[in-house]
Amino acid sequence: xxxxxxxxxxxxxxFCLFLLMxxxxxxxxxxxxxxxxxxxxxxxxxxxxxxxxxxFEMMRNPRPTYKWIHKIMLQxxxxxxCIQLGRVHVITVTSPELAREFLKTxxxxxxxxxxxxxxxxxxxxxxxxxxxxxxxxxxxxKKILVSNLISPTRHAWLTSKIAEEADELVNYVFNQCGxxxxxxxxxxxxxxxxxxxxxxxxxxxxxxxxxxxxxxxxEEGEYIDALFTILAYIHSFSISDFFQWIRIFDFDGHxxxxxxxxxxxxxxxxxxxxERMLSWENDLKSEEVDFLDVLIMLxxxxxxxxxxxxxxxxxxxxxxxxxxxxxxxxxxxxLAEMINEPELLARARxxxxxxxxxxxxxxxxxxxRLNYIKACAREAFRxxxxxxxxxxxxxxxxxxxxxxxxxxxxxxxxSRFGIGRNPRVWEEPLKFKPERHLKDGNCKxxxxxxxxxxxxxxxxxxxxxxxxxxxxxxxxxxxxxVQGFTWTVPSNVSKIELIEGKNDLFLENPLLAQAKPxxxxxxxxxx
Numbered sequence: 001x002x003x004x005x006x007x008x009x010x011x012x013x014x015f016c017l018f019l020l021m022x023x024x025x026x027x028x029x030x031x032x033x034x035x036x037x038x039x040x041x042x043x044x045x046x047x048x049x050x051x052x053x054x055x056f057e058m059m060r061n062p063r064p065t066y067k068w069i070h071k072i073m074l075q076x077x078x079x080x081x082c083i084q085l086g087r088v089h090v091i092t093v094t095s096p097e098l099a100r101e102f103l104k105t106x107x108x109x110x111x112x113x114x115x116x117x118x119x120x121x122x123x124x125x126x127x128x129x130x131x132x133x134x135x136x137x138x139x140x141x142k143k144i145l146v147s148n149l150i151s152p153t154r155h156a157w158l159t160s161k162i163a164e165e166a167d168e169l170v171n172y173v174f175n176q177c178g179x180x181x182x183x184x185x186x187x188x189x190x191x192x193x194x195x196x197x198x199x200x201x202x203x204x205x206x207x208x209x210x211x212x213x214x215x216x217x218x219e220e221g222e223y224i225d226a227l228f229t230i231l232a233y234i235h236s237f238s239i240s241d242f243f244q245w246i247r248i249f250d251f252d253g254h255x256x257x258x259x260x261x262x263x264x265x266x267x268x269x270x271x272x273x274x275e276r277m278l279s280w281e282n283d284l285k286s287e288e289v290d291f292l293d294v295l296i297m298l299x300x301x302x303x304x305x306x307x308x309x310x311x312x313x314x315x316x317x318x319x320x321x322x323x324x325x326x327x328x329x330x331x332x333x334x335l336a337e338m339i340n341e342p343e344l345l346a347r348a349r350x351x352x353x354x355x356x357x358x359x360x361x362x363x364x365x366x367x368x369r370l371n372y373i374k375a376c377a378r379e380a381f382r383x384x385x386x387x388x389x390x391x392x393x394x395x396x397x398x399x400x401x402x403x404x405x406x407x408x409x410x411x412x413x414x415s416r417f418g419i420g421r422n423p424r425v426w427e428e429p430l431k432f433k434p435e436r437h438l439k440d441g442n443c444k445x446x447x448x449x450x451x452x453x454x455x456x457x458x459x460x461x462x463x464x465x466x467x468x469x470x471x472x473x474x475x476x477x478x479x480x481x482v483q484g485f486t487w488t489v490p491s492n493v494s495k496i497e498l499i500e501g502k503n504d505l506f507l508e509n510p511l512l513a514q515a516k517p518x519x520x521x522x523x524x525x526x527x
Contacts, residue, residue, distance in 0.1 A: 041403075041405045042089065042404060042405055042407075043078070043081055043091060043402075043406075044076050044078045044080075044081055044082065045072065045076075045081045045083050045084070046072060051086070053084035053086050053088070053242075054083050054084055054085060055085055055239070055242065055243075058085065058237065063503070064236075064237075064388075064504070065236075066389060069081070069083060070092075070388070070415065073092065073418070079095035079418075080092070080093050080094075080095065080098055080402055080404065086242035086243050087242075087409075088114075088242050088410070089407050089409070089410040089411070090410070090413065091406060091410050091411065091413065092413045092418075093413070093414050093415060093419075094415045094418030094419055095402075095419070095422070096419050096451060098402050099452045100451065100452055100459075101401050101402060102412055102414065103393075103414070103458065103462070103463070104450075104459060104460055106401060107460040108461075109395055109399050110394070110395055110412055110460075111134050111393070111396075111460065111461040111462055112133045112134035112396050113132060113134070113393065113394055114133075114241070114392055114411050115133065115241075115244070116131075116235070116238070116241045117238055117241060117254060117255055117258070118131075118230075118233050118235075118236070118258050119132075119234070121255070121258050121259065122230060122234075122314075122317060122321075123314050124310045124311070124314040125310075127141070127311045127314040127315075128141060128311075128314035128318040129142050129145055129315065130318050130321065130322060130391060131234070134396070134461075141311070141314075142465070144295075144298065144315070145315070145318075145465060146465050148294055148295075148298065149291050149295075150465060150468070157204075158469060159472065161200060161203045162364075162469070162472055162476060163364065163476070164203065165196055165199050165203060166196075166476050166477065166480050167361075167525040168196075168525075169192060169193075169196045169480060169481070170480050170481075170525055171525050172192055172195075173187055173192060173484070174517060174524050176515070177515055177516060177517055180517070180521070183516070184514050185515055186490055186513070186514055187512070187513055187514075188510055188511075188512055189335055189336075189512070189513055190328070190507070190510035190511055191510065193327070193328035193331045193477060194224050194328045195224065196327075196473075197323055197324040197327050197328045198210055198223070198227065198320065198324050200323065200473055201319055201320055201323045201324065202320075204290060204319075205291045205316055205319060205320075206272050206292055207289055207290040210224075222264055223265060224324070225264075226261040226262075227261075227320060229257065229258075230258060230261050230262065230265070230321060231321060231324075231325055231386075231387070232504060233257060233258055234387075235392050235413070236254055238255075239251050239252055240252075240254070240255070265317070265320070269313065269316055269317070269320075273309065273312055274309070276292050276296060277296055277309065280293075280296050291316075291319070292316070295307055295315065322464065322466060323466065323469065323470065323473065325386045326381075326470055326474070327470060327473040327474040327477060328477075329386045329505075329506060330377050330380040330384070330386075330474050330478075331377070331380070331478045332506075332507060332510075332511050333380045333383070333507065334376045334379070334380035334478055335478070335481060335482075335511065335513065336498060336511045336513075337376075337380070337498065338376065338482075339488065339489060339513055340495050340496050340498065341432070344376070344432075344434065345482065345487060347372055348373055348376060348482045349482055351370060351371075351372045351373060352370065352373070352479060352482060352483040356370075356479075356483065358520065359523060360523060361479075361480055361519075362479040362480060362483055363476075364476070366479070367475050367476065367479070368444065370475065370479060371438060371443065371445045372438070373475060373478055373479050374445040374446070374447060374475055375434035375435065375436075375437040375438055375445050376434045376478065377475055377478055378437050378445060378446075378447050378449075378454060378456070379433065379434045379436070380432075381420070381454055381455075381456040382420040382426070382453075382454045383417075383420060383421065383430070383432055384417075384500075384505060385417050385420060385455060386416070387416060388415060388416060388417055388418075388505060389415055390414045390455065391462070392411045392412060392413050393411070393413075393462065394409070394412070395407070395408055395409060396408065414452070415455075416455040417505060419452060419453065419454070420454055425453055426453075447471040447474060448467045448471065483518075483519070484517065484518065484524070485515040485517055485518060486515070486516045486517075486518045487514070487515055488513070488514045488516075489513065489514065490512060490513070490514050491514070496511065497509065
């Protein structure tokens with residue numbers, strides 16, 4: 001009798017599962033047959049399976065997923081595609097014209113963010129700016145960022161921190177050369193530029209650098225690595241982002257990786273934040289000297305703290321993630337390209353020597369006139385962007401765009417390198433040609449492109465609010481490195497290998513280049 005009961009329950013379970021599958025298939029069929037004509041006019045893409053969409057194809061192809069997506073678009077000869085994953089339509093775009101429609105013409109429809117595991121973890125539950133969906137919390141944090149941290153009234157404060165760290169960057173390279181202008185040194189340009197980016201923002205937030213004189217370099221190198229790990233997983237096509245009910249299983253391990261990286265980063269952030277809050281509570285501080293002080297002392301109309309500690313932690317994380325990668329990657333790639341083509345490096349030096357001279361280093365007021373330097377940086381943004389896609393946008397209603405139906409709930413991804421390397425837009429798109437951005441002798445080059453022919457900082461409501469900071473960091477960094485040192489390949493190699501990483505768009509190997517000081521000794525900042 002017991003055996004019969006077990007068998008009955010087993011077959012009943014199978015029958016129920018069968019009924020569930022039939023119900024899902026019928027529901028799907030009904031949904032398909034009741035679509036209006038417009039909903040069938042999706043952008044081109046691979047045919048999805050019922051329920052799962054193209055999930056199996058995504059899993060079957062080697063990671064990273066962006067290579068598979070761009071391969072599909074190339075095979076279909078399309079600049080807009082629709083990849084269905086589960087019930088989510090992922091819309092990918094490699095056309096600047098279509099990108100402008102998404103981010104400018106119909107910005108109000110596409111100004112939200114999709115929910116994702118990485119975004120939720122990194123933003124303390126969507127409390128920050130970059131990764132949070134459109135809504136009151138995002139509006140609150142965006143207003144604080146724009147009005148209280150990177151406003152024009154803070155300009156002098158911000159530029160002084162950037163200039164101080166530029167001095168430290170020159171110091172670092174100069175020390176590697178033996179503190180004199182007659183010897184050379186092999187410089188890990190990636191390490192120098194990444195620490196520059198992190199130190200600029202750390203100074204703005206905490207009034208301190210990551211390390212000094214290399215005493216804690218190895219330990220705090222893990223901090224930089226953890227930041228870049230988080231950036232790599234911002235939109236990594238995790239299965240749980242399209243089937244959220246299986247997130248608890250963390251099949252692809254993304255949750256574990258992000259939590260481990262976040263633990264490392266917060267080891268450096270959270271104690272500083274808590275200590276500073278205690279200092280203000282105990283009247284040990286009376287003057288605001290950095291971003292953290294500003295955030296702690298913000299009050300609402302009733303005189304109460306405007307931000308919780310969780311919101312402060314989330315915004316600090318946003319600031320670090322937003323500044324550590326774009327300038328450092330652009331400068332590393334630009335310098336690598338220029339070392340392989342010495343005539344480009346010579347032209348950049350000539351511009352610096354003509355405008356700035358050899359008796360001082362370039363400063364912020366010089367930057368508007370350094371058009372060739374900016375052209376080199378802009379070309380690096382075009383050809384070698386930091387990531388294959390921008391941070392995803394979410395459509396909040398059905399719409400027609402480019403003649404295609406874009407369903408509500410779609411994830412929209414603008415391809416940074418798809419636009420930058422679009423042969424319809426750019427002549428010789430795979431060649432590093434800074435002069436393409438110099439249209440005439442009086443042209444003033446800017447790094448941001450609102451027309452999105454180069455996707456450097458984005459545009460619209462979700463465009464980067466720190467364009468001025470990012471542009472200055474990038475231009476000043478490359479100016480100082482080119483002006484202060486002669487750069488050549490190390491003696492044991494013939495050229496820099498300009499190969500992208502297997503899983504990202506950074507150089508496959510960190511740029512190692514030989515530097516030699518080229519200015520009078522008294523020009524270099526003292527240690």
